[in-house]
Amino acid sequence: LFYALLLEFLPMKKSLIYLITLSLLFAACGKEQLSIGKGKAEDEIKKCNKLLDEKEYEDAVQCLEMFKSRYAHSSLAQDAELEIGDAYFDKKEYLLSAESYAAFIKLYPRHPKIDYAYYRTGTAYLRASPKAIDRDQEYLGSAIEYLNVVVYHFSRSPYVSLASKELYEALSRVARRDYYIGKFYYRTGEYLACIDRFKDISENYKPSGLADKSLYFITSAYLELGKLDDAKEAYSKMSVDYPESKWTKKAASKLKKYVRHIDNQK
Known part of the structure; x- marks a missing residue:
C-alpha cells in the first residue's frame, strides 16, 4: 500500500528512485552491522569464524580484514590471514585464494601452519587451471612448485598424502597437454618438434601413463626422419622400461618393417 501511494503521488522517475532507495534502506536495516575491535581478540575472531561456518564468505x-588491522599484534591476526585464503577457496575464487595463501607464506615463513599454506596454494592454483588440455594452463607450473614443497620439504606433514594426489593430477595435466601438442606435431610432419615434446613426457612425467606411448612416437618420428640409430635407441629404452606394453610391441613391428624396407632397397 505504501509503495502504491508513492506511485500515485510522485512522478514515475522520482517514484522509481524512492522505491530503490527505500529497498536498500530496508535491506540494510535487516542485516546486522559488523563490529570488530571492542572485545578480546579471542572473542572477536569467533565472529569471523561464525561467518565462515555460515558460508557468508564476503562478510x-x-x-577477517578488520580483525587483522585492529589486532595486528595478536598471533590470531596471522591465522586470520590464512583464513582469508580459506574463505576465497571455499567461495571458489581460486586465484584470490592462491594469492592470499602466497602472501601468508611470505609474511610468516616459520608459522606452524606453513605446510598447510603451501598445500592450499598449490591446490588453489590447480583448481584455477582449466581441465581441458587445449586451454591455457598458465597456473599449472605454480601449482607444481608449491605442491612439490609439501611433498619434498615437509615429509612429516599431515598434508603430504593430499599434496601428492594433487601433484600427480597437476603433472598428469602437463603430460596430457604435451602429448596433445606432440601428436599434433606428429600428424603435421613436424617430427623434430614432436620428439622434443615426447621426450619431455618420457623423461619427466613417467607416472602419467603416457611415457610408453611417447617413446613409441619418438621411435616412429626418428624413422620418418630416416634416423635409424636414434629410433633403435628410443626402442631400446622402451623394451627395458616397458617390456609388456603394447606400444613397445608396435614399435618393434615398425622397426622390423623399416629395416626390411631398407634391406630390399639395397
Missing part, C-alpha cells in the same frame, strides 16, 4: 573476508 567473513571483511571481518
Whole structure:
C-alpha cells in the first residue's frame, strides 16, 4: 500500500528512485552491522569464524580484514590471514585464494601452519587451471612448485598424502597437454618438434601413463626422419622400461618393417 501511494503521488522517475532507495534502506536495516575491535581478540575472531561456518564468505573476508588491522599484534591476526585464503577457496575464487595463501607464506615463513599454506596454494592454483588440455594452463607450473614443497620439504606433514594426489593430477595435466601438442606435431610432419615434446613426457612425467606411448612416437618420428640409430635407441629404452606394453610391441613391428624396407632397397 505504501509503495502504491508513492506511485500515485510522485512522478514515475522520482517514484522509481524512492522505491530503490527505500529497498536498500530496508535491506540494510535487516542485516546486522559488523563490529570488530571492542572485545578480546579471542572473542572477536569467533565472529569471523561464525561467518565462515555460515558460508557468508564476503562478510567473513571483511571481518577477517578488520580483525587483522585492529589486532595486528595478536598471533590470531596471522591465522586470520590464512583464513582469508580459506574463505576465497571455499567461495571458489581460486586465484584470490592462491594469492592470499602466497602472501601468508611470505609474511610468516616459520608459522606452524606453513605446510598447510603451501598445500592450499598449490591446490588453489590447480583448481584455477582449466581441465581441458587445449586451454591455457598458465597456473599449472605454480601449482607444481608449491605442491612439490609439501611433498619434498615437509615429509612429516599431515598434508603430504593430499599434496601428492594433487601433484600427480597437476603433472598428469602437463603430460596430457604435451602429448596433445606432440601428436599434433606428429600428424603435421613436424617430427623434430614432436620428439622434443615426447621426450619431455618420457623423461619427466613417467607416472602419467603416457611415457610408453611417447617413446613409441619418438621411435616412429626418428624413422620418418630416416634416423635409424636414434629410433633403435628410443626402442631400446622402451623394451627395458616397458617390456609388456603394447606400444613397445608396435614399435618393434615398425622397426622390423623399416629395416626390411631398407634391406630390399639395397
